[in-house]
Amino acid sequence: MSDSRRRVLALARHEFRAAARSRILLVLLGILVTVTIVSVYVAAVDHRSLVADYAAYRAAAQNQGLDRIAPSPLQPLSLLRGALEYLEIIGAVIAITLGYLTVSRERANRTLTLIRSRPVTGNELATGSLLGAVGVIATLVAVTTLVGVVCVGLVGNDWINAAQSVKLLLASGAAILYMTAFYCVGAIATSNTKVAANGLMIALGIWLLVVLILPQLGDTLDADNQIPGGLFKALTLDRAGETEILKHFSTYENTRITIEEASFAKHFERFAFAMTEVQDKYRGFSLTSLLNEKRNDIGWMIAYSIALIAALRFSFRRQPTIPQETT
Amino acid sequence: MITTIAVQQVRGLMRQRVFVVLLVTMLAMTALAGVLGWSSHHTIVGVYDEAVKLLASRGLPAPPNPFLLKPTLSLLSNMVVYIPLIGSLLAVVLGHLSVVDDEANGIGRLIFSRRLTRTQYIVGKMCGAAVVLAFVLAASLLVSWLSLIIVNRSLPAGADLGRLAAFYTLSWLYLMVFALIGMVTVLATRRRSLALLSAMGAWLVITFAVPQITSGLRPTQSLNPIVDPAGTSQAFFRYTSNIRPYSLVEQYKAVSGTILRTAATEPTGDTVRHIAPLVAAVVALVVAVVVLVQRHDYSRGSSNE
Numbered sequence: 001m002s003d004s005r006r007r008v009l010a011l012a013r014h015e016f017r018a019a020a021r022s023r024i025l026l027v028l029l030g031i032l033v034t035v036t037i038v039s040v041y042v043a044a045v046d047h048r049s050l051v052a053d054y055a056a057y058r059a060a061a062q063n064q065g066l067d068r069i070a071p072s073p074l075q076p077l078s079l080l081r082g083a084l085e086y087l088e089i090i091g092a093v094i095a096i097t098l099g100y101l102t103v104s105r106e107r108a109n110r111t112l113t114l115i116r117s118r119p120v121t122g123n124e125l126a127t128g129s130l131l132g133a134v135g136v137i138a139t140l141v142a143v144t145t146l147v148g149v150v151c152v153g154l155v156g157n158d159w160i161n162a163a164q165s166v167k168l169l170l171a172s173g174a175a176i177l178y179m180t181a182f183y184c185v186g187a188i189a190t191s192n193t194k195v196a197a198n199g200l201m202i203a204l205g206i207w208l209l210v211v212l213i214l215p216q217l218g219d220t221l222d223a224d225n226q227i228p229g230g231l232f233k234a235l236t237l238d239r240a241g242e243t244e245i246l247k248h249f250s251t252y253e254n255t256r257i258t259i260e261e262a263s264f265a266k267h268f269e270r271f272a273f274a275m276t277e278v279q280d281k282y283r284g285f286s287l288t289s290l291l292n293e294k295r296n297d298i299g300w301m302i303a304y305s306i307a308l309i310a311a312l313r314f315s316f317r318r319q320p321t322i323p324q325e326t327t
Numbered sequence: 328m329i330t331t332i333a334v335q336q337v338r339g340l341m342r343q344r345v346f347v348v349l350l351v352t353m354l355a356m357t358a359l360a361g362v363l364g365w366s367s368h369h370t371i372v373g374v375y376d377e378a379v380k381l382l383a384s385r386g387l388p389a390p391p392n393p394f395l396l397k398p399t400l401s402l403l404s405n406m407v408v409y410i411p412l413i414g415s416l417l418a419v420v421l422g423h424l425s426v427v428d429d430e431a432n433g434i435g436r437l438i439f440s441r442r443l444t445r446t447q448y449i450v451g452k453m454c455g456a457a458v459v460l461a462f463v464l465a466a467s468l469l470v471s472w473l474s475l476i477i478v479n480r481s482l483p484a485g486a487d488l489g490r491l492a493a494f495y496t497l498s499w500l501y502l503m504v505f506a507l508i509g510m511v512t513v514l515a516t517r518r519r520s521l522a523l524l525s526a527m528g529a530w531l532v533i534t535f536a537v538p539q540i541t542s543g544l545r546p547t548q549s550l551n552p553i554v555d556p557a558g559t560s561q562a563f564f565r566y567t568s569n570i571r572p573y574s575l576v577e578q579y580k581a582v583s584g585t586i587l588r589t590a591a592t593e594p595t596g597d598t599v600r601h602i603a604p605l606v607a608a609v610v611a612l613v614v615a616v617v618v619l620v621q622r623h624d625y626s627r628g629s630s631n632e
Contacts, residue, residue, distance in 0.1 A: 024524045031532060038539055045562075085547050104520060201523070208412075216412075219551050220367075220405060236387075241378070
């Protein structure tokens with residue numbers, strides 16, 4: 001192992017241990033796990049009765065000696081929708097906090113000067129911190145996913161199969177990428193401000209815009225969301241009628257979609273919802289078809305992450321080694 | 328003395344441009360709610376016109392115009408989402424900065440050498456934050472009034488103005504809860520970042536976690552002003568619905584819906600019952616702030632990052 005790699009791994013271990021000791025991160029993780037359990041439990045209770053109905057139908061069909069029994073239409077993965085939404089909102093706050101702590105901890109403890117007095121480059125520091133943070137994020141996503149899957153199995157009485165596990169793994173990978181991007185936002189904002197708390201506020205402002213405001217705008221502007229129950233339903237229009245009418249609003253729809261696409265959170269949400277079969281239209285798709293269908297979202301997520309990781313390395317390279325502020 | 332502290336507090340926030348940021352963000356948010364309301368109006372009318380033509384071509388009768396079902400003030404229904412989402416976060420930052428800056432710049436160590444009690448000091452701080460929020464919301468009310476004139480092409484009726492004023496008064500009360508949470512977390516913790524993140528945690532719990540537990544509302548459902556009610560027939564909700572009256576964001580949205588008439592009307596007694604938890608939260612937090620400031624250690628240096 002080269003010296004550089006050894007230094008990077010040492011920094012990653014340091015980052016992981018420091019994060020695990022942070023009380024605020026543990027509190028935020030506690031909130032995330034609690035709301036995940038509640039959201040999955042609520043969805044799984046209803047699901048359990050549907051599983052029982054299907055089992056009864058299957059048993060009756062077998063007793064009658066039917067050859068062809070309809071497969072279960074139930075999608076246990078879709079019960080994780082609440083968990084994914086919480087990863088999207090609270091997970092991003094946790095990642096920003098992690099990024100903020102990476103910079104502010106070393107500044108407040110005056111250890112940044114000490115670290116940089118060793119033969120450690122800015123790039124190694126950025127890579128080590130990033131790897132440690134990815135380790136923390138991956139642990140957190142794994143805990144949340146595991147809690148969700150166990151809840152679906154125990155409460156919903158429906159354990160996911162191998163194919164569904166692969167899709168869930170991909171959704172979890174996207175969650176790790178998503179949170180890593182927000183980790184970079186937190187670390188970049190903090191390292192570029194003299195008062196670390198101001199950097200945290202800037203990062204939270206970006207979070208508010210990207211995670212809550214832009215998707216909310218896109219959702220609110222959706223023509224069908226204008227009145228309770230759906231506008232097209234109120235106008236007694238079927239799907240064909242809706243498509244026909246929306247042709248007259250192409251500029252409006254394009255603007256709405258552009259606003260949504262500006263949000264990294266929306267790309268993560270679309271990809272994760274497709275993988276967990278939350279949206280009916282993706283049910284029955286093979287994994288290859290799903291990935292092909294979601295290539296745009298995958299591309300945006302990778303592009304955002306690469307840009308932010310590059311910006312993180314740049315910020316860490318030009319970060320002053322002597323503390324510039326004390327408050 | 329309380330007035331002096333409150334005036335100094337407002338001046339300090341203006342000098343730091345916190346006041347400007349707060350004002351600009353709230354006004355932008357109100358204008359955005361107006362634009363979205365206008366867009367919603369425009370879209371509904373456009374879709375309705377096209378639907379009438381399409382249904383006529385199929386030999387079907389025209390349905391009633393859904394826009395007629397929308398009340399005049401529904402144009403501002405997005406504000407009911409933005410106040411708990413953006414407004415309350417800004418209020419947390421306002422409350423946080425109101426107290427933390429005196430600690431960071433050393434004023435906290437000097438100010439009590441004057442003839443000033445800690446209660447007078449913190450009451451002045453709370454009054455300063457209350458005045459700033461009231462001013463910002465009054466400016467938002469003005470923007471909302473202008474939006475109504477532009478979109479409806481007529482002056483709002485007196486009753487509508489009264490409802491608008493009632494909505495912004497309710498919003499002020501709601502935002503005060505978060506400004507006070509911002510103060511409590513500074514006074515209860517030793518580090519500035521921990522204080523800010525604890526307040527954020529409280530915001531996340533109040534805005535997203537509690538409605539999920541009491542009403543089964545997923546986070547994204549909280550982002551849309553038009554929400555189809557979640558199914559709450561499970562045994563789980565029979566227990567958790569008992570704490571729904573204490574869910575601040577749900578009570579705020581319920582009263583807002585009644586005031587703006589975007590929800591079914593309810594007896595005045597029910598509205599008062601919805602507002603009571605907000606008042607109780609403000610009173611409890613004021614007491615907590617006053618108690619915590621008595622034991623807060625202002626001699627700690629300014630390096631509590």
